[in-house]
Amino acid sequence: MSLPVEDLECPVCCDIFTDPVLLSCSHSFCRECVRLCWETSGSRECPMCRKRASKAAPTTNLALRNLCETVLEARRESSSTEEKEKEKEKEKEKELNCGLHEEKLKLFCLLDKQPICVVCYLSKTHKNHDCSTMEEAVVNCKHELSTTLTSLQEKMDSLKRIHTNSNDTIDYIKKQALKTQQEIKAQFEQLHQVLHRDESERLAALKREEDEKIAGMRDKVGEILEEMFSLEECFNILESELNADDMSLLMNFKATQDRCSSLPLGPVNMSGTLIDVSKHLSNLKYSIWENLNDHLEYTPVTLDPNTAHPYLILSDDLTSLYYSGLSYGCPDNPERFQMSAEVVGMNALGSGSHHWLVETGSNRDWLLGVTSVSAPRNVDISARPENGFWTLCYRDGEFRAMTSPPTALSLATEAHVSRIKVQLDYNNGTLCFFDCSGDDTLLYTFESTFTEMLLPYFYTRSQHPLRVLPENVIVTALRNEVSKHVK
Incomplete structure (x- = not known):
């Protein structure tokens, strides 16, 4: 609750209290005012009720001082605001006047798009320029700015839609990339399966041929060992006959000769014993491609x-x-x-x-x-x-x-x-x-x-x-x- 300004005025100087003091009679005065009163009268009496004050220095009325300082600060701010308003009004009046001729702006040049005074209109600067009254110019300019505002709003709405669509497009691109990646992997996996199957079949064929060739060679080795054993027996018999007496040699000659002549003394056939490497490696990549061809499809038109x-x-x-x-x-x-x-x-x-x-x-x-x-x-x-x-x-x-x-x-x-x-x-x-x-x-x-x-x-x-x-x-x-x- 605010006090009336009169309650904040000193009874002596009739102005807002300055450093107010409180006497024993409960009256308040400016410290300087009460001092001058006492010096003039020669006695320490209250200027209002004449009650004698104590000899001690009067105490400062802190509450009243703070209140007075607040009122004075508000007055100063109010005074400053009023001065600023007056300055603004002066500036506004200047703006309403022509900067060159200090005449009031009453016309609007349609060519130069600016307010002018009558002197400007008659000068060479705006000679033969179409002009309108300020009232008409305000209506036209507002309409033009309103149209521009509408156009800008439409552009803003369009940009918002594009922005939203752009964010959606980013998400869609990620989905596209993921789906395309999955399809690429799936198609390569199909090719991998074909290649792995072809590889397994070719390695199996090589393994079969290896086993067949080794088995064949083992059979040949067995036959050679049997022949070697027979030859060794024949060799021993011949040595024995050569060391026997003449009559025994002659009597056993035909049997010994028949036994030795029955042995196969020709060369062992070793042709075709090695793996047919060329059959497995000749144009291998081309053969793989031919095999892949049975699993490939070419479509002349694919959709976008x-x-x-x-x-x-x-x-x-x-x-x-x-x-x-x-x-x-x-x-x-x-x-x-x-x-x-x-x-x-x-x-x-x-x-x-x-x-x-x-x-x-x-x-x-x-x-x-x-x-x-x-x-x-x-x-x-x-x-x-x-x-x-x-x-x-x-x-x-x-x-x-x-x-x-x-x-x-x-x-x-x-x-x-x-x-x-x-x-x-x-x-x-x-x-x-x-x-x-x-x-x-x-x-x-x-x-x-x-x-x-x-x-x-x-x-x-x-x-x-x-x-x-x-x-x-x-x-x-x-x-x-x-x-x-x-x-």
């Missing part, structure tokens, strides 16, 4: 997952697609089709001849063909040549070439078409579609002059997959025949 509509599901090997109807959380990158369930192949085609075979199976809603690399992907347009699309459509049980307008196609047979071959001859400007379910029946041919790179194109709204079929890989070795001429 970064272009697939969010509702499309692609296989791990990027050769098939189907429509799920649910988004799997892919980012909104510029390459992706956003309006329709479309996807394109990885490699752009700019020259030469190309073909790929698509298994449509039970799918009853698809488009196949090619599209130019610059065809828009974030707008809903028809897949027709004027928009950069050359496609064949199958929908509602009918085939249509997507010309302008579409061309209905009638098939010679009513058999279900389950395989479509797309054949592009870029240089000659033709795109052909064939029914490869049976015979390669030509369905339709587009003729055009292609002016930019093309991408294989796929569309479907069916949960039955479209699949690009692999082709056979043929490995051949080129052997150069060198003829030598001897002179």
Whole structure:
């Protein structure tokens, strides 16, 4: 609770107390005021009640002094604030006046975008400049700034969306990298298994041959030992006969000679006893590659997952697609089709001849063909040549070439078409579609002059997959025949 200012004034000087003292009669005065009063009157009496004060020095009224100092400080701050406000008002008045002519600013130059005074308007500086009143300028400038603010807000909202999408893209990149790493490992593991199996079979064949050769040599060693034993017996008999008397030698001569002549004295056949190393090592890497070839698949067209509509599901090997109807959380990158369930192949085609075979199976809603690399992907347009699309459509049980307008196609047979071959001859400007379910029946041919790179194109709204079929890989070795001429 604050006291009235009158209660804080000294009764002698009628001003705020300065170093107030408290007399025994409970009256307060400034220390200097009460001293002057006592000196003037010659007695130590209270200036108000005339009660005689004690001879001791009057005590300081601490509570009253603190309160007075607070009031004085508040007055000083108030005075300083008022001075600042006055200075601001003066500065504002100066701002409202022309800095060159000190005239009041009443006009706004539309060319220089600044307030001017009448003298400025008549001077050479702003001669022939369009001007408006300050009131009109305020309205126009506010409208312009408001428009700018709206534009900045839209940019800010766009940047926020990009920021959010960027963070989502980082998470998606990590998932992509992990999934791709797993697929790479899986495919290498398949190759490792083939190589390990081939290695085991080749080592087993070598082991079998080693065992067979060693067993054969052991049989030969046994035969040689038997022959050596027989020869040793014959050698002993001959020595014995040679040391016998003449009559005994002659009587046993025929038997001894027959026994010695019955022994096989020819050379031992040692051909084919060694391991056929060349059979195991000759062109070993090439033989391994030929064996791998039986386990390899080459698909002429693989799909680009970064272009697939969010509702499309692609296989791990990027050769098939189907429509799920649910988004799997892919980012909104510029390459992706956003309006329709479309996807394109990885490699752009700019020259030469190309073909790929698509298994449509039970799918009853698809488009196949090619599209130019610059065809828009974030707008809903028809897949027709004027928009950069050359496609064949199958929908509602009918085939249509997507010309302008579409061309209905009638098939010679009513058999279900389950395989479509797309054949592009870029240089000659033709795109052909064939029914490869049976015979390669030509369905339709587009003729055009292609002016930019093309991408294989796929569309479907069916949960039955479209699949690009692999082709056979043929490995051949080129052997150069060198003829030598001897002179």
